[in-house]
Amino acid sequence: MKILVGLSGGVDSAVAAYLLQQQGHEVACAFMRNWDASLNNDILGNPTLQNAICPQEEDYNDAKAVADRLGLPLYRIDFIKEYWDEVFTTFLTEYQLGRTPNPDILCNKYIKFSSFMKYAEELGYPYIATGHYAKIARINNICQLLKADDRNKDQSYFLCQIPKEALEKIVFPLAELDKHEVRRIASELNLSIAAKKDSTGICFIGERNFREFLMNYLPAKEGFIVNIDNNKIIGRHTGVLYYTIGQRKGLSIGGPGGPWFVIGKDVKQNILYVAEKETNSWLKSESCLVTGFNWLTAERPSECTAKFRYRQQDHPVQIRYQDEQTLIVEYPQQISGVTPGQEAVLYRQDICLGGGVIMDVYHQRLSLNERIKGATNVSIQPN
């Protein structure tokens, strides 16, 4: 098979390329560049802005070294405009609405398994491969997305929004490998990046002071932090959009009581609502509204399991259908920290059924905003 491997400069994609080569495929590599700090006005909190060589060039050099070591051709392709238009604008819009989006899921949907796949086809490669820890298997002659064998690294959550048809054209060579085996292979090959630290942080943007990064695009706007249980102002925030539900760090609320957790926000009034202790009922919900659901299978279950965040355990859930893409996901046992903007991803055992965006969460039949409104329907008192 002719396969184009997305080579990032990290260990995983390097080993993926090597494995495909060993299997006798006709392999070429491509390095994607999707973020340009100066072009994208990414100034605040950018630790590498002044560096002579930007981290992405270092990654490219690493990828080049890998390709050379394996004797494979390396293409280079920019998706900077596509990333901005399709991933980043959506990301910012969601933040402006007070939600917490998952940019990496958008990146996989629009860039890696759309634009990049198209690019590969045009280049004459009908298949693409990446270093994702996920598995594709034919079940009843239909390609399905499954969890990786390495359950600790499984990244199927991030792939829930990719086009179903794309599954036919993707190869995940790391599907059955543990991370430590991948590293072992890399070091046996004497790859220069064998010990390179796993990358974390937003896809293509990297590990950053997140608040400072957002300040480039969402201006700081100070406001009050209010204790939802008594409507008292107990602190100040630098911008309600910078916080996410369930967040504890960065509130700077000292003194008696605590710890304090963000439980909701009022974007219009610029108020951040917090409650004491993680055990408080404000973070719990029994159901949520999920929209834009991307189905990866033909199955439409009424019961299955779900993850509401990456690396969260699978929770048993029941599904009620508003329509094909709009679901009410119910979990009467209650789950903490289900957050609008994040993705609800459904599974049946190992099979990833698909995912959609959490639009609202409900507790005792009330939406989060209704609950907050009910609790704050008295004037806020200065403390």
Place this chain on the structure above:
RNA sequence: UGGGGUGUAGCCAAGUGGUAAGGCAACAGACUUUGACUCUGUCAUUCCCUGGUUCAAGUCCAGGUACCCCAG
């Protein structure tokens, strides 16, 4: 300027003569291809100031000082 009370880290707070608990926050690290959560670690040679008693003072005594409350 009569009475009472209180001053311990950024905040809250133990400690009542024997060599500064704990919590919150902050910071650092781990974990993590979202954002969180979580875990680990760091964080007062010093207790409002000055002097005194004592082998030993955050703790006792004296004076000063700041703030709070009550009465004027």
